[in-house]
Amino acid sequence: xxxxxxxxxxxxxxxxxxxxxxxxxxxxxxxxxxxxxxxxxxxxxxxxxxxxxxxxxxxxxxxxxxxxxxxxxxxxxxxxxxxxxxxxxxxxxxxxxxxxxxxxxxxxxxxxxxxxxxxxxxxxxxxxxxxxxxxxxxxxxxxxxxxxxxxxxxxxxxxxxxxxxxxxxxxxxxxxxxxxxxxxxxxxxxxxxxxxxxxxxxxxxxxxxxxxxxxxxxxxxxxxxxxxxxxxxxxxxxxxxxxxxxxxxxxxxxxxxxxxxxxxxxxxxxxxxxxxxxxxxxxxxxxxxxxxxxxxxxxxxxxxxx
Numbered sequence: 001x002x003x004x005x006x007x008x009x010x011x012x013x014x015x016x017x018x019x020x021x022x023x024x025x026x027x028x029x030x031x032x033x034x035x036x037x038x039x040x041x042x043x044x045x046x047x048x049x050x051x052x053x054x055x056x057x058x059x060x061x062x063x064x065x066x067x068x069x070x071x072x073x074x075x076x077x078x079x080x081x082x083x084x085x086x087x088x089x090x091x092x093x094x095x096x097x098x099x100x101x102x103x104x105x106x107x108x109x110x111x112x113x114x115x116x117x118x119x120x121x122x123x124x125x126x127x128x129x130x131x132x133x134x135x136x137x138x139x140x141x142x143x144x145x146x147x148x149x150x151x152x153x154x155x156x157x158x159x160x161x162x163x164x165x166x167x168x169x170x171x172x173x174x175x176x177x178x179x180x181x182x183x184x185x186x187x188x189x190x191x192x193x194x195x196x197x198x199x200x201x202x203x204x205x206x207x208x209x210x211x212x213x214x215x216x217x218x219x220x221x222x223x224x225x226x227x228x229x230x231x232x233x234x235x236x237x238x239x240x241x242x243x244x245x246x247x248x249x250x251x252x253x254x255x256x257x258x259x260x261x262x263x264x265x266x267x268x269x270x271x272x273x274x275x276x277x278x279x280x281x282x283x284x285x286x287x288x289x290x291x292x293x294x295x296x297x298x299x300x301x302x303x304x305x306x
Contacts, residue, residue: 066218075219075235078271082247085267085297089246091197093117098173098198099165100124103133105190106157111148119147130171133162157185175199188226196242204229205245209252216256216274254291262288265301 066074092113095101100120107116123144127133133141142155164183165171173194174180180191192203204210206225214220220231236244255262261278264285269275279285282305286298 071219072235074271075217075232076237078217078268079236079240079244079247081267081271082251083243085300086247086250086293089243089250091193091246093193094120095198096124098175098194099130101198102161102173102186102190102194103127103158105193106161106185107145107148107154109154110150116148119145130162130165130173133158134166136162154185160184161186173198175201177203188229192229192242192245196245200242202238202241203245204232204241205249206232207249209249210245212258213248213252213256216261216272216277217268218273250291250293254293255289255297257288260288262286265289265298267297267300267304269304 091101093101093104093108094117095104103123104116104120107119126144127136127141136155136159138155138159141158142151145151145154145158148154161184165173168182169179175195175198177188177191177195180186180194181188186194189205189207192205195201196203196205206229211223211225211228214228214232215223219235220228222228222231232244233241251268255266256268257278261274262285263269263272263275263278264280264282266272266275266285278288282301286301289297
């Protein structure tokens with residue numbers, strides 16, 4: 001298979017897939033995708049599917065007989081369904097400028113967005129510029145961010161971030177991936193968060209929810225975040241990358257939980273090869289849904305099951 005960088009591939013080329021192409025979902029230079037593994041347990045169809053229309057789709061993806069074109073179509077269909085389920089997605093970290101977003105994203109490692117949002121108002125009031133972080137008193141900074149956990153490492157990253165911005169970019173947050181990942185504490189995930197939400201540059205944010213769900217959906221079998229990013233980039237239109245990231249993360253937090261996904265009320269049931277990992281009974285599954293969109297999600301589920 002010819003290796004292609006998606007940045008240089010047109011939309012028409014992305015969708016021109018042969019029906020019998022193997023499911024190698026990461027044709028990037030230097031990145032090799034694993035085949036989608038199946039097991040005897042996952043090959044069996046659910047005994048009591050809520051929505052029978054998607055039964056054949058689930059069987060194909062479970063058995064590894066789904067074509068590449070089928071996978072692309074399924075992934076894009078799931079993205080459209082998620083857009084209906086979550087019409088107003090956003091970054092759930094509070095910020096007013098790129099620097100604040102960079103700081104908040106660094107603090108969000110191994111910490112909930114809610115806790116970060118409780119810490120950042122006072123932090124942003126005290127530290128307003130990159131130079132403020134570069135010249136920060138470490139002990140004082142650590143006290144500000146202590147509730148987010150791993151505060152010593154995070155303080156090192158924030159001071160390093162400030163110094164890097166002052167020395168390399170005149171105190172301004174750059175807006176390219178190549179420049180951002182050179183900064184202390186900024187990896188590809190943080191860079192894509194900044195690009196997508198502060199500069200409107202499409203990027204895929206591969207956090208724990210995103211990586212868990214795309215593997216559960218059999219979009220890829222990769223476990224490395226960078227390889228997952230590259231694999232999913234080949235399935236969904238570039239203009240959708242940032243919104244897809246938010247939609248998947250919202251769905252993971254509200255419906256598709258790690259231990260007990262709410263399968264019985266999931267709007268993706270028709271296309272999900274893992275349907276049945278969680279309760280399929282409507283009432284039992286409905287009790288698992290979280291977040292302010294609960295009523296909207298349950299209404300869509302009733303609609304889909306009728």
